[in-house]
Amino acid sequence: MPSPLPYVHGYQPHEQDRLADQARTLVDLLHGDTHFPAGSRVLEVGCGVGAQTVTLARRSPLARFTSFDVSHESLAEARRRIGQARLGNVELLWADLADLPFAPATFDHVFVCFVLEHLAHPVQVLQTLARLLKPGGRITVIEGDHGTVCFHPEGAAARAAIACQVELQRRAGGNALIGRTLHPLLVEAGFDAVSVSPRQVYADASRPGWVDGFTRKTFNAMIEGVRSRALAAGLATAEGFDAGLHELQRTAEGDGVFCYTFFKGVARMPGTRP
């Protein structure tokens, strides 16, 4: 299994704000149907700053969570949040996907959110995670897909700026268009009972919380966050990229509309529980 690749979104403080905003806005859409039974052991892969961790652990207070990340900075922030939320059912630890310190068949559930998009070999990682599941255990995977972006007014410069983000992520070994492939990925990794459901964000003037929380503070902020790297990589001129940002901001104004789809997959490790 390959080592995790350079993280295209970075670890700067404003990036952490973006992830926190994203988590708050999307909590119900993405996690509203995720509950873990009392006593079950849940592995959260790549917990980052703990944005999802707090939500998951609050919603399933009698499950026991083991959450890890490869970034010490993110883990420190996650530790602060878990403490602030007074959650006693979360164990945080540093670990590398390439060398996980868990015995086979340890967990009842594995939870993977916004991680596969950064990996060059997602099927191999899913197979590694499968071995950590007890027979009959379940995996939940959530990913976005930048190819689902749809907005009004349409704009070629906005499309080009988004393409910069997709290309940077591709050069870092990831795939910003991975969401649509969750079903074939989980099948190829050997899971059964694979079920994928799209979770679509739709933001227009009648939904100001989504316009602000998602269009502006999540998606547009993410694209703005790769500006310097896109320019350094020669993928865009400053004028071209800024025109794209302007068009994206325009979709959050009065008559603007913005759509984006996340995909959530749930699947089962073959075998029956002992």
Added chain:
Amino acid sequence: MPSPLPYVHGYQPHEQDRLADQARTLVDLLHGDTHFPAGSRVLEVGCGVGAQTVTLARRSPLARFTSFDVSHESLAEARRRIGQARLGNVELLWADLADLPFAPATFDHVFVCFVLEHLAHPVQVLQTLARLLKPGGRITVIEGDHGTVCFHPEGAAARAAIACQVELQRRAGGNALIGRTLHPLLVEAGFDAVSVSPRQVYADASRPGWVDGFTRKTFNAMIEGVRSRALAAGLATAEGFDAGLHELQRTAEGDGVFCYTFFKGVARMPGTRP
């Protein structure tokens, strides 16, 4: 208000099959939350072959429907279907959007599905329809948006074939990307309480009914249906277009995935009921 423009989808028998398949597959997704109260008068604009009419009239048996279309051939088929379904609450009639034979403030509800996409001036048409509504009456508008198409495996030839359909519709005065604009269109036309919700089709191997009913028989069949016009217009070569069709068919195979989003808007005619 302009006259309706040439109908890009045509009126051939196989086209009617496609519309009927589409209607059956999408009925719950698009119409599951549409009900009209007993005694209410509903105007269905551009009923075509009556695919939606049967669904609507069955679901609201005590509402009275007036459904019209500009095509005599489509109306004949609609008449056959209404009769076969033994529906007594539907009046079918020929009418032209440019010269509607209804008095102002006649209807409690106006229903418009897959019609605005073919019109050069959708806001003007919505304003015309608004005048037929009683004060406080409601309008329901449903449209697709080819810009929301997302599939796996991705393919440039498939994208090019879809672009042919979008361009042909544009040249006929329509807009195959209209779905995302329903909120601003309804606001601009003077409606209030505008509420739009996306209705996303998602088809993978675990949903064979959607793969067959939507990916193959609705979307791919629609693109296949514009092949001769795309070639005649010089928008594609036969080899290029057929490669696109092949890529689209590929998305309906084992590991393929296909997504498409419809948009449903509901809005109110300002004013209070007498």
